[in-house]
Amino acid sequence: MKKILIALLSIAFSCTLQAKDRLEVYKDYDLGTEIMTITTVKVDPNMGDVYLAGLKNSWIKAVKLQKELGFIKDWKIYGSDLPNSGEFNMLLVVTFNSSADLEPSKKKYDAFMKKWSEADEKMSNETAAKYPEVRTLTGEYQMREIMMK
Template identity: 55%
Template sequence: MKILSTLTALGMIAFAQPAFAQLETYKDYDISDTVSSVTTVKVDANMGDYYLEGLKGTWVASNEVAKKLGHIEDYAIYASALPVSGEFNMILVIQYKNTADLAPSKAKYDAFMKEWGAQNVKKSREVTKTYPDIHTITGEYMMHEITMK
């Protein structure tokens, strides 16, 4: 009986050891240069359409300007089919060509502000003042796509 319990304990220890990764970056998988800024948001129940309405005039509109100027590659909004479950129910994604595009740039800022205009700045500030009443940002991430070989 003692031998059986010793063997069982040794077996459990063997399976409890962490697996050693055998994959190598760029040999077994690639990491994209493209980087995505991902924001997870918990929108209050029955407030999804109100939040989307605000996003359309602020976040979407500003991303359209940034995309037109070549500052970003693309953007997307994802909404959960189960909006009252989990830590978040919407995801906002902005895709950049590479991490260098995330660096501050006066030239990019000036070009964006010229295109965006003072009127849109004022409008955005007014709309976003209401956001804390209907949502909570639950996380922000910088993600690279992994492609297995």
């Protein structure tokens, strides 16, 4: 009988510990409304500057235009100080004010294409075609901030 009581108390005690170890959204933490899309990239050794030069004429030009038009909040590129370790060594990050900004929009598309010339499109396509020679995309993520209370 004593063993059964000890076993039941142990189970009850472990259940209360598990319940306290779990947090609840909006009670214990909030979720931010900003959305970040993150692309992880493995740039080949000694090709970081080559890849960045390509990005300058394609991705960077496009995100600068999107920010100017108010379609995105911000953008950033992060490079690893240890470029030969891990699955990726560069991050391409775009921050949106909310998930609503990720929805397709003909109005936004038309406004972007009005400023994005055929020459820009051609240059971007030519540059992107050479990317596989210097980098591999290793992942894409959509993240939001978790704010602890």
